[in-house]
Amino acid sequence: MVRHCELCKAKRAALVRPRNRQQVCKDCFYTAFEEEIHQTIVDNKLFNRGDRVAVAASGGKDSTVLAHVLTLLNKRHDYGLDLFLLSIDEGIAGYRDDSLETVKRNETQYGIPLEVVSYKTLYNWTMDEIVKEIGLKNNCTFCGVFRRQALDRGAAKMKAVKMATGHNADDVAETILLNIVRGDIARLARCTSIITGEEGALPRCKPFKYTYEKEIVMYAYFKKLDYFSTECTYSPNAYRGFAREFIKDLEAIRPQAILDIISSGERFRIDSTAKMPEQGLCERCGYISSQKWCKACVLLDGLNRGLPKLGITRTRGKGLANGVENASGGGKLASKDDRSPSKANIDF
């Protein structure tokens, strides 16, 4: 039996939409998918006319679809955005070098320029060299902390005023659960915001916050978009993996659960007596930080001094501060006057 699209009633249905179990054909799906993202952008005022926006591009499914949809909507609805692709080269042979090829093809496919920033030039370490030093445990900590900062630096260098990332609804739901499990109140409070870091130099936004991963993959598949899907050669984050699997199990039973977790997360109000970390600027590099030195500087300092465990073990406060104070700082020091208390920025 052929099922017809519930919207146009003419064409053959191609998929079931997870948000409402509606059965739609390819064309109606494209329209609904794109226009819902447009609505999210408009309702949340993610961009202003004339903004120069960095699209964080890894070559994976989410960022490839993001680059495609943003260039399309920019033309269709005349946002007047100056878009460019921003990629990070972590220096992982057999993984990032291949996915960068995909991003380079995207550059020509979507007609927007590409900027690549490498760990090697920023930190003088590639991930391959870091793994040689520290082994396969905790390497994701280094990579995550460095990437976040590298994206900000790349965007600043290219004079972007905003950055768009491909985080989707499944990612956001997963992060909410992880922050609950970890009891990380500060991150729990801010991980649901569609725009983060507005107080800082470079706000980040998630146009796919309410977009199901299933639909992103279906869209990429039906539109034959060119994306890269190999797992990183270094071991993935196991803890996050469990949360991911749990979300997918929930989705299989009741797909609405994903949007419901996000909506619960948005409605959390943090107890006013809860102590939140004060955010300031890193004394060494000027990047936003809740400690004296930002995480990237602590990790980098450990690497350079041959003490790579520094900053990984969870000795908060004293241990960390001592480590930093003893460090022979070689970086640029921000003057004390530059320290402006600004709220939440670090997220994953």
Add this chain to the structure above:
Amino acid sequence: MNKLGFRLTAQWCLLLWLIRPRSSDYRISFHFIVVRSNFRAARLGVRRADDMHLTLEFGGGLELLFGSQKKHEVEVTSPDDLKEVTMESLLSWIKDNLIKERPEMFVKESSVRPGVLVLINDSDWELCGRLETVLEENDEVIFISTLHGG
């Protein structure tokens, strides 16, 4: 396809052509009937629940579990001489005959691992009954993982 199959198909085609609906709205379902009767005839003539030819495709990183080969042309035998090959029996066939490594990345209990999308002839398997879907000769089944990084 053998002679009987061909004749049956030809007869059906002729019959359906004669009684074809004139409105263009029916074109899709009309085409569908012809194709389906074609397969049935072929199965009546040649095969008795023996091998069924299917095209399988693995994407989104799943191909790594199948020797990095995306497309596989396979002849699937239905289990226990049952007449039909369902998605459920196809999955257990893949698990026993095709997958090269880490089956737990692909199947969980009797179904695919949550987060793996399935398309049968280019449409979502949620439209046609998931595990109970009965497959036909030459059907194309695509598995795409959503679990790899973005």
